Amino acid sequence: MKVLPQFEAKWQKAWEKAQIFHADPDTKRKKFFVTFPYSYANGPLHVGHAFTAARVDAFARFKRMQGFNVLFPWAWHWTGQAIAGASERIRSGDTDFIKALREIDGVPEEELQRFTDPEYMAQYYTRENRTTVRSAGFSIDWRREFNTTTPAFSRFVEWQYKKLRKKGYVTKGTHPVVWCTHCKSPTGDHDRQEGEGVSPEEYVLIKFRYNDSFLPAATFRPETIFGVTNIWMNPDAEYVEAEVNGEKWVVSHVAARKLKEQKRDVHIIRCFKGRELIGKEAVAPLIERRVPILPARFVDADYASGIVYSVPAHAPFDWLALKDLQKDSDSLMEYEIPKNVLKRIQPISIIRTEGFDDYPAAEAIIQVGAKDQCDPKAEKATKFVYKKEFHKGVLKENCGKYAGKTVQEIKPILVKDLANKNSAETMYDLPQPVICRCLHPCIVKVLEEQWFLKYSDGRWKNRAKEALDQATICPETATQWFLATIDWLRDWPCARRSGLGTPLPWDKEWIIETLSDSTIYMAFYTINKQIREHEISPEKLTADVFNWIFYEEGDRDEVAEKAGIDKEVLQEMRDEFTYWYPVDMRNSAKELIPNHLTFFLFQHAALFPREHWPKMIGANGMLMKDRKKMSKSKGNFVTFRGALEQYGADATRCALLLGAEGMDDPEWRIESAQDATNKLESFYKLSKTISEGKFDDYRSGQLEAWLVSILQHRIQRVTDNLEKLKTRTALENAFFEVWNDFRWYIRRKGSSQNEVLKEALKTWVKLLTPFIPHLCEEVWRDLGNEGFVALTDWPKSDDEKKDPAAEEGEALVKAVLDDSLSIIQATKTKPKRICLYAVADWKWEIFLEGLTLSLKEDTVQNHLMKQLMQSIDKRMGGVDKETARFTSNVVSQINRMPRDRRERLLLVGKINEDALLRKAKSFLEAELDSEVLIYGEGETEIHDPKNRAKLAKPYRPGIYHE
């Protein structure tokens, strides 16, 4: 055991020594450029990375064998907060995190100490992961390696952003984010203790007038202002009177703090309890209606402004709160509210909706059975009414100039109108609490002066769609997802205040964030070879230089001289870029479709001419462990390195690639990896018996013809599937199906010693090379070949080598065997003698005529029987009973065959069953452990006590067991 992994290091060294994966421009050969999104250097690579990368490598190797000059480069992503964040967690002594580094990543203690320096940490993982990738045997040109904080790369990103800005794709703006006031930074989903998936929601604040101040009531439904009857405040909550942007506002105490973070100048004048205003009156804007302020427990001062207005006809909470108040007259006394105030309040119906009468709120309450304003069912009723009215509601006549319009269309117009009159503003808040990892509650902050990539731009979107359209997407089903993403994408904040990365060239306070500095970097691979080789210092990489390399803008010699770069080197870089670009295939996990891969399209569309747009994009599933996404915190994290150490590269790759294809999520199972190891072992053993065999058998009969023929089909299938990046199907065919073919051959022949088989093994090894490259090199050498199988030619399916007759012949033998076994099983008896009856010639004639007729254009299938019978009648001058029975049998058989099958059988024509069966006699006797006698149907000297001979059909000899 464990003999295979020993080969791996050996072949990796040999490849490296021969530099076979170094790819340089060669105008005589067609190029192929494949890429894998660089991994983030904040931890070890896991088997999920391995899965994706194995697909890329298999594809790269396949294309290389097809004769393409293949470039597969690699780099490391250092940009962003995550590495800095990880460092921070070590510094602050996060025990769980440190434990994970020790136990899962296997970081040595002395290294761990130094991880407090983010750069060191990135270096460490880059080093570790490079070793891992190398021992996986990927066919990488390492001369182009870099990480995203190296100065040369930063020059490239600077160039990119200046270009984008010049083209108008970068803008400045404000944006709401979930914000931790303690950490003073945005709190992404990953940084949350609580509140995963919660994002800011925009409320409309309708500014009711109260004396000399405003009561901004928060709502999602500003159109309901026409139905307002009163205002709700929580009597026990803390409110403040505050100066907000020079106006006097009354809001909850919490709201005042929130507003401060949302571009407002806020000074608190005084604090008071909500009850102070209960019973007073305010004036609704637009409709200028005086409404009372009433108490309600359902009003949560922690949400939005802490003040809401009441629309009982259309809002279940309001309806319930009003009823609660009517029942509880004591509380009215408490606030000294005259009873008639409440009596005067009548729900005002303002929206007509199909399926509702005047008071949808009341209807919905009855439907869900909500008791009072504190009943959770009220929430359900609210959603129900909201949804119905939003989609189908029309404003009634009492809504002024908005009457007759649908809720959906009127909403933005109304908000705008109100805002113009200073009667409404908006504020953001979170629909549910969000707690930061630091255990402080988060709020919404509006960040100002942020830099955005204008992915909202319609023209840019269209160009991105064009880029998508001209690319091949694998699997095809991902196309829809890309399209939806392009449509849905808004402006993307492309820079942050902290973390590693390249500062924005015109505003150095900002650092270009991870997803934004990684969109066209594949172009950098093409030239980084020269940058490293000639040690071109970063300051020489000016905008002029990049413009010349990528666009051939300006005069080469002038640009070279000004930059201080040798003009020949500059030319080489340009040649290198034009040779390798565009990217021919980029593959990643599907989770990158809604961000990275779409950005990749957008930015290529923005910065490069059409001929440099990506040609093909692949997306694969996410590796699962125990049916869950792999993560360190769930404890189901399997490192790539660990898998390699345990099973070796070939078996790991094999197990991964057999797991899934398309966008399905593969499951990592140690059994699969173990199983793959065993399979490879036995493949190796089998290959040895064939390659080391001493034989002088060069005969080639039907069996050999069959083997060669069937192999052509396998080649076809493996090739077709690999082209579509269907790595699982390809490997399955290359490995299992071919293996089964070999089994049948050896079984039929009773030996593995034959020249044709040995030749077939060569083809087999080639088909497997993209998937299990190390072992294949070994077998290739064992077969007596020189050089690397990695560099040999990919097999081509050759129609000349296809032999349908041989295939059908073998199918006949297999069918006889299967039928006999089935008889044995049904009868539960073991035959001493088996008689086979080859079909009579007249049946062949009818069969072939039936096939011919069925292929005629004007033949309707249900009339085939009639036509065939007529023809037989004419030819033979009458149809006897047996002929009729057989014909009907044959017709139903033909009717069930697909057209290409019928064509094929017709092409093969009549086969000599008798001779074929005689040749297979000894094989069948051995397999069935019985004497086998062969007769022709209708022969005179025939042993046929049960009249089985007449059951014979073409490809289906009659069988009699005794």
Added chain:
RNA sequence: GCGGGGGUUUCCGAGCCUGGUCAAAGGAGCAAGGCUUAGGACCUUGUCGCAAAGGCGUUCGUGGGUUCAAAUCCCACCCUCCGCACCA
């Protein structure tokens, strides 16, 4: 909620676009036999039900429909996974 995928025989999965060779590939698991000192190796067979003759019956989320013929096409419904942004 919005958007994108899926539901196939014990399991993983192919087939569906382009209806017929489909009781449905391949692999795994399980069972039996063989080979072996032994085997987590290998070879053969079986693995929906029934069957003393190669067959018959019932299956491809559920319910309808189209067709000579449906896992495959159409309609409705149910279930499920994934993505939803300042974050890699």
